Amino acid sequence: MSVVVSVEGLSVGFWRGRPRTLVPVVRDVSLTIHTGDIVCLLGQSGSGKSVTALSLLGMVPWEPGILSGRVVYEMNGERISLYEGIEAGRGDLLDGRAPRSARRWRRQVEERASRVRGKLAHYVFQNAQTSLNPFWTVGAILERHLRRGGRAGPDVLREAARGLERVGLPPDTAGQYPFELSGGSAKRVTIACAAAAEPPLVIADEPTTGVDPRLRLEILALFRELCRPPRATLLISHGVGLFQDLVSHICVMYAGQIVEAGPRGDVLGPGGPRHPYTRSLLLAELGVRERSAPVALAVEAGCAYRPSCAVCATLPDALQRRCREPQPPLAVDQSLVRCWWAAEHGPSEGGIA
Ligand code: SF4
Numbered sequence: 001m002s003v004v005v006s007v008e009g010l011s012v013g014f015w016r017g018r019p020r021t022l023v024p025v026v027r028d029v030s031l032t033i034h035t036g037d038i039v040c041l042l043g044q045s046g047s048g049k050s051v052t053a054l055s056l057l058g059m060v061p062w063e064p065g066i067l068s069g070r071v072v073y074e075m076n077g078e079r080i081s082l083y084e085g086i087e088a089g090r091g092d093l094l095d096g097r098a099p100r101s102a103r104r105w106r107r108q109v110e111e112r113a114s115r116v117r118g119k120l121a122h123y124v125f126q127n128a129q130t131s132l133n134p135f136w137t138v139g140a141i142l143e144r145h146l147r148r149g150g151r152a153g154p155d156v157l158r159e160a161a162r163g164l165e166r167v168g169l170p171p172d173t174a175g176q177y178p179f180e181l182s183g184g185s186a187k188r189v190t191i192a193c194a195a196a197a198e199p200p201l202v203i204a205d206e207p208t209t210g211v212d213p214r215l216r217l218e219i220l221a222l223f224r225e226l227c228r229p230p231r232a233t234l235l236i237s238h239g240v241g242l243f244q245d246l247v248s249h250i251c252v253m254y255a256g257q258i259v260e261a262g263p264r265g266d267v268l269g270p271g272g273p274r275h276p277y278t279r280s281l282l283l284a285e286l287g288v289r290e291r292s293a294p295v296a297l298a299v300e301a302g303c304a305y306r307p308s309c310a311v312c313a314t315l316p317d318a319l320q321r322r323c324r325e326p327q328p329p330l331a332v333d334q335s336l337v338r339c340w341w342a343a344e345h346g347p348s349e350g351g352i353a
Pocket of ligand 1: 277305306311322340
């Protein structure tokens, strides 16, 4: 399996409030996605998973106070590094304005990202209807995605019709505008767009959120088709339940960090999960436990999960001190876990799957 994209030490932060405070949203995130991988980026709202995913396509919202790290695509001998070597605007961005150097920074990122978007990676947004251009018909939108994927000539229109058929939409949908579609049809169109360009990587943000249960199963079936290897997929989700048998790897985010990452069998199987937050998140999804505590945005020194951690609460004072130290990801079996006590204290309640 070859590497599609590698993320190394990605950190993103934004200025918030008065007086302005720099809030880290993504902190030192590293992950590698290979061909055929289906990686689930799992976490509560505000954990940093969407900003991480948007950063993979250079779509970080305007005015980041911090943006460091590397996002590198490697496909068919081509290497595109989104942020490397274009940090000239960083110092100016720190005051939260958009001076000329910040605009230059944005232009440079856009230039590189445009070589990735729709060709090497495609983003399926959570809100399908607003992600489609309202001034274009569905046919024109699909045609554009096909052309970005390298299709040309008279076959493009036939391909667009076939794309609609594959997602269960009638051919006359091609003449409709996005506002004329139901929520479910708009979802289907976004999946058809992702399939049309045949990108090596699909990033899907909560693909089954906001649809009724019957439609959810249909969208899930289409999504399974879309994610077939060798295509790689990054799936952003609050829960893993619906996708449990689909995903190959799970990365759990809390307060902007990946706190646990590993193959599905390690995280959900009899040996896992290892991190107390992952355990609490998955048990909450099963209804066994109350919802996990909200994500701590003001990150103290040491482990961000400490105020809510059930394991920490049971440790003697001498050992709890360790939880106040910054902890690197530790290797436990095939997983990486950001908890000092992952090997000693987990799992305490068996596997989840
Ligand atoms: S390092 Fe300590 S506080 Fe953090 S998750 Fe592990 S046991 Fe809990």
